[in-house]
Amino acid sequence: MDVRVIDADSLQARAPAQIFTYLTAHGWEVTFEDRGSWALEQSFVEDPVEVWLPKNRQIRGYPSRVAQLLKVLSGVENRSELQILFEITHFESDIQRFRCFPEGVSGTMRLEEGEETLAGLKKWVLSGATLASSANRAAIQPRRKPLMATRFMEQVRLAVPEEGSFIWTVMVPISVDAKDSPLPIVAPGYSDTFDVFNRRVTTALFSSTKLAFGAAQEFLEDRTSLARPFKERVVDGLSANLCEALCQAGGERRVPYELSFSWAQHRPASVSPEVLRFGSEEIRVLGDAAEELRNTEPEEGVTIQGYVVRLIRESGSGPKRITIAGMPDGVSEDRVGHYWLELDAEEYDMAMRAHGDDKRVRVTGDIVRRGNRRWLSGAYGFSIIS
Amino acid sequence: MQAIAAAAGLRVTKEELEPEGIDLQIIQDRKGLQPRTQRIEVQVKARTGVRVVDENFRVDLRAKQFHALNGVFQVDYDVRRYLVLVTVPDHFSEYYRCGDEDHLRFHNRAYWADLMGMPDLPSSQASTTVSVPKCNLLTSEALVELVCGDHEEAVRWMSA
Secondary structure (H helix, E strand, C coil), X not given: CCCCCCCHHHHHCCCXXXXXXXXXXXXXXXXXXXXXXXXXXXXXXXXXXXXXXXXCCCCCCHHHHHHHHHHHHHHHHCCCHHHXXXXXXXXXXXXXXXXXXXXXXXXXXXXXXXXXXXXXXXXXXXXXXXXXXXXXXXXXXXXXXXXXXXXXXXXCEEEEEEECCEEEEEEEECEECCCCCCCCCCXXXXXXXXXXXXXXXXXXXXXXXXXXXXXXXXXXXXXXCCHHHHHHCHHHCCCXXXXXXXXXXXXXXXXXXXXXXXXXXXXXXCCCCCCEEECHHHHHHHHHHHHHHHHHCCEEEEEEEEEXXXXXXXXXXXXXXXXXXXXXXXXXXXXXXXXXXXXXXXXXXHHHHHHHHCCEEEEEEEEEEECCXXXXXXXXXXXXXX | CHHHHHHCCCEEECCCCCCCCCCEEXXXXXXXXXXXXXXXXXXXXXXXXXEEECCEEXXXXXXXXXXXXXCCECCCECCEEEEEEEECCCCHHHCEEECCCCCEEXXXXXXXXXXXXXXXXXXXCCEEEEEEECCCECCHHHHHHHHHCCHHHHHHHHHC
16 A cells, blocks of 8 residues: 655654664665764665665654655565554564455455454464474474463564555564663664564464465375375474464455565564465365364374263273263363273273262373274373362 | 756755755755765745845744754754745746746845754744845855855866
């Protein structure tokens, strides 16, 4: 959207330090400096452009200078002034932009679609946080989220949506203590504290999303095996959770979208971000792939709580099987399911007592689907909850 | 102003969000030099029948207009600011005349004044009268010197 920012208050609010950081992070170099201002140039372009930046926002006409600078940047970067101003303001955040193309008037979307998209985005970010929290790579991420991931989620912000067509912006703060620095500026960095984990999450989000995008495209090209391209990438960080989130973000109508990433200006990352464009077909494939992974790959280390509803012992030495009607830890009460598992003799006796006394039991294992049944494989820690 | 600047090889811009009390920005694009551009900002006042006292034009300014020009360079401004007085005939139809085939004439002249660093007016004072020296005729050469801040560079620029 091509609009000029001329609101003096908004422009006045952007400190020289923020703008300086943005410029230097985008390859602008100081070519001249006096007591009042800097001149900066982008030296690597064929026809260098110069911008002037006052060192002090108390100078008269400061908003006008910032407006002029935005105009030049918008032309050089071929981006909207609003987008550039946003990044200048949030220079201490990694920014993920989700731009979707719903039907209807630009800048609007159906309420129901918006709800789905936001739910999908939340799961998407959580999948990245979970991935960054552990070295373990599993097709299905643990239901109980690591503490680091839940703490991280509390810091993630959503910005005011932008028009064009409909843009949700997720912001992850990278610097602790980032604030308006006093002059003179210690350029180009800041004396802040770099939040390594938060950056790990955003880069994990980018790389895993790229993996999912690549897997979907690979399937669409040869259409032989849906599972293979996705399973192959699990070891690198792809998961059913990620695929489900990306599918949900498109909503039931599989609204196409693109995801773009940018790193905090003063903390460039070694990964070069790129725009990932998901069409309706890719979104549908991601949904199917997530289901396939759920059906074929174990969900590791799940603790189930519930009541013993079935006891099967065909002979004294034969396998001893039970069914628990219950749910995994951390799942809401209305999602009770049946879980099958095998126990040793001692545990089987405990299960019989729990059944007779109508007491709840607890056990941990890997959930594996066999036909329509969910089996808890490698079960351990079977106990009665008092 | 546009014509004088053009004759000096300078650019004139008018920003969408112009600083208060500023009418034009005049820019010198200096190829191969650092900084690549030099600039000044001007407040332009067109007046008829201006009083002259001791070889100075006496120009009335409202406090707001004066305070847009009397700050300190590199403290209050990042760009030097000047007042430009354009003395014009009583009737607008006299502002310019087509001469022979090869020229037109502007009436009358433009002068400049540097008010930077002058003390602020008391808050109770709504206006003031400032002096614009008659000797500060705004020619193309003078305008270049104001913009680049260097007489020798201005001479080189005009003869290049």
